[in-house]
Amino acid sequence: MDQFESKYDPKMIDQGWALFGRESMFTKMVLDMRHNRQKFKETKQQHILDKSRHPLTEEKIEEFERIGLRDKLTDLCNPRAFGKKLQYELRRAKRYKRPLSLLVVAIDNLDAVGKAHGQLAIDDTMRSAANICRAAIRDVDVAARCSPDKLAIIFPETYSSRAIVVGERIRDKVKSTQINEDLRHLHVTASVGVVSFPTHARDEHDLLNRALEFLAIAQREGGDRVHNG
Numbered sequence: 001m002d003q004f005e006s007k008y009d010p011k012m013i014d015q016g017w018a019l020f021g022r023e024s025m026f027t028k029m030v031l032d033m034r035h036n037r038q039k040f041k042e043t044k045q046q047h048i049l050d051k052s053r054h055p056l057t058e059e060k061i062e063e064f065e066r067i068g069l070r071d072k073l074t075d076l077c078n079p080r081a082f083g084k085k086l087q088y089e090l091r092r093a094k095r096y097k098r099p100l101s102l103l104v105v106a107i108d109n110l111d112a113v114g115k116a117h118g119q120l121a122i123d124d125t126m127r128s129a130a131n132i133c134r135a136a137i138r139d140v141d142v143a144a145r146c147s148p149d150k151l152a153i154i155f156p157e158t159y160s161s162r163a164i165v166v167g168e169r170i171r172d173k174v175k176s177t178q179i180n181e182d183l184r185h186l187h188v189t190a191s192v193g194v195v196s197f198p199t200h201a202r203d204e205h206d207l208l209n210r211a212l213e214f215l216a217i218a219q220r221e222g223g224d225r226v227h228n229g
Contacts, residue, residue, distance in 0.1 A: 071145040073123055074130035082144035082152060086204045089142070089156050093197055101155040101163035101196040104211040105129065105170060108189045108223035110149050117183065124179050125188055126151075132173045136166050152211070160196035160228055167192040167226040175224060189224035191215055200229065 069081040077085060086102070093100040107113070107125055114122045126145070133143045133151055146152040155163050174190040193215030201207040210229075218227035 074127055074145050076130050077144035079146055082146050085142050086154055089154055090197060090204045098157050099159045101158045101160050102207055102211050103153045103163050103167050104193045104215045105151045105190050106149060106215055108191055121183055128177060128179045129174055132170055136169050160194055163194045164226055164228055167194050171226055191218035191223045192226040194228045
């Protein structure tokens with residue numbers, strides 16, 4: 001038997017392979033732990049990032065929704081939002097058998113204001129009238145720019161008698177308000193048409209058309225007045 005064969009021991013070889021196997025398993029466990037730790041760290045960082053972004057995303061969504069429903073010049077509801085709100089409130093009034101009133105306001109001779117002072121004067125006049133309407137109503141009422149030269153107010157749970165009072169208040173305030181410093185010599189008046197459900201109409205389109213009809217009558221009679229039929 002030579003020297004190599006004398007040192008060969010099968011048991012030692014088996015023990016070596018067993019030790020190697022245990023070391024390999026240990027190494028795998030260490031690598032798995034490192035991988036899991038790194039994955040957890042990345043997941044946590046992503047969660048923090050998503051959490052920080054989430055409120056911003058909600059704010060942006062709310063902002064976009066608000067912009068989509070507001071008139072840029074007056075910051076009142078735009079015609080699309082006005083139509084939906086009128087439809088909703090009228091449906092609600094029918095369901096619960098409650099009154100609803102609608103008021104439409106127009107500045108008298110607005111075209112003449114534009115010819116004499118330009119488009120900016122028209123914009124300032126409409127903005128001033130919108131501020132007056134906003135200040136005259138309750139939180140539950142809805143003010144809107146229903147067309148380029150007309151404003152409207154929806155009065156839920158309201159009889160026409162109260163809407164007429166608000167219309168007179170708006171008419172009087174428009175007449176006495178200075179539009180701005182540059183147009184301090186310009187004085188305008190407003191005409192108002194007031195209708196109510198169910199007295200004048202039972203459909204949102206008929207209700208609005210009747211309000212516009214009453215507004216036209218007020219303007220034909222000289223303007224600076226409220227007409228209720």
